[in-house]
Amino acid sequence: MHICEHCQLRASALFMPFTPAELRFMMHFREGTVELERGGILFHEGDSLESFYTVHAGQGARYKTLENGDRQLVNFVFPGDMVGLAGTVTGATTATMQAASDMRLCRFRKARLPDLFTDQPDRAYAMAWIAAVEEHFLGETIATLGRRNAIQRMSWALLKVYQRLVAVGLRDEAGAVPFPYRQSDLADALGLSLVHTNKTLARLRPVVRLAEGRLSVNDQDALAEMAMISGDDLTPRPLL
């Protein structure tokens, strides 16, 4: 399931293929691409958007800023993801979208969204599917923040990120995946302080390492180890 055949190239492991007719339609539907440099902001929380996007390359994060000034990261954004749909449909994005590395995104006009639904009911169905998957992840995040302790949260997050990046084909020979986020990003994602985030990472160092913008896992056993720690089993999930 996907919206952009272009971004789908990178995310092919995740999504079903397009028919030629759909491809032509999508090429037409797409408005262009957007380049975003590390740290760049695609939209702010509350913005009303004229476009939504799919991620072609690079990684980012969506976060909310609370009244007292601190940040809660809502999710990481990876190649193949769709962002900003809420901002076009409801007139206000629910979070700020920022690039953690240089990114390239495909842009789609809001105005043509009804056309998409009318002309391609399958695409509308795909969007329902994507929304459902998104909801699944947010639900897991809620469970993690609500009920797991620091080391469980950390291994859960790193495991999910790793699996996701492997799925989109970004694992290198050494078994590492790109990880442009800072420890403070992880802290804000997991609801931990920066200091405790660091100490927790130290405890996990025998299993997983974070260095030079890469996340590397020692071996397959390490993955199982992380799953064990996080309290998440390795049985392949039906979604994603």
Added chain:
Amino acid sequence: MHICEHCQLRASALFMPFTPAELRFMMHFREGTVELERGGILFHEGDSLESFYTVHAGQGARYKTLENGDRQLVNFVFPGDMVGLAGTVTGATTATMQAASDMRLCRFRKARLPDLFTDQPDRAYAMAWIAAVEEHFLGETIATLGRRNAIQRMSWALLKVYQRLVAVGLRDEAGAVPFPYRQSDLADALGLSLVHTNKTLARLRPVVRLAEGRLSVNDQDALAEMAMISGDDLTPRPLL
């Protein structure tokens, strides 16, 4: 935005009205109603559903059960809400849906979902809208669990529940709304222990009371007070 004109009767304050043609279509699309008694389970996490539902009356909750056995409530479910869509689209629900009071729901066949998208693009758009609103709530929940302390979480949750139930017209003369949940439900929703939930409620008692299945707020000032405590302002949100 809504899917069921029947449930919309209860939730009319929230949703836009149907056209007569849509009404005829929806009546046909709906398969029937479901009665659920207090404690009853509509579906379990992981179930593949043949139907999804809208809530006509009563309240419930969606929760996940973790490996270690404890529960994380993902969201409360109120009249006008749609539940189980993910279970029909992706083949696996993301959480268990349980009734906190007796409930009546409207049921819609999965098999007819593509028809809905094809025949009524507006309805498809409505579903995107609903998904976006849902995502908004889940994001707020994540921010709350990640970054707020016990008393902030509690007043945030009670305020949201209260506002929501007022919006669907369930406030009585005394300014109270039905609240069939137990303190342990609140605990599981907010990621707190039952004991601390109770103590936090005690601290909030000058402002808000929970008794006999009702949630009552002293006055308008109390609402502002809760908003202040929770760190959430009272400015009306664009999304409900």
Added chain:
DNA sequence: CGCGGGTTTGATCCCAGTCAAGTCCCGTGG
């Protein structure tokens, strides 16, 4: 060489979890 962003480590404190009792209330059965 100084500076700033990111990371690391140690010391201390406090919010919330855990354990333990006890109350209130209602339904059931002797």
Added chain:
DNA sequence: CCACGGGACTTGACTGGGATCAAACCCGCG
């Protein structure tokens, strides 16, 4: 009629995980 039990709620005492404060360290850069 009262004893019993179980579910929801309450309250107190103790403990610990993670927040906070503080200080380095490392490294690339002007």
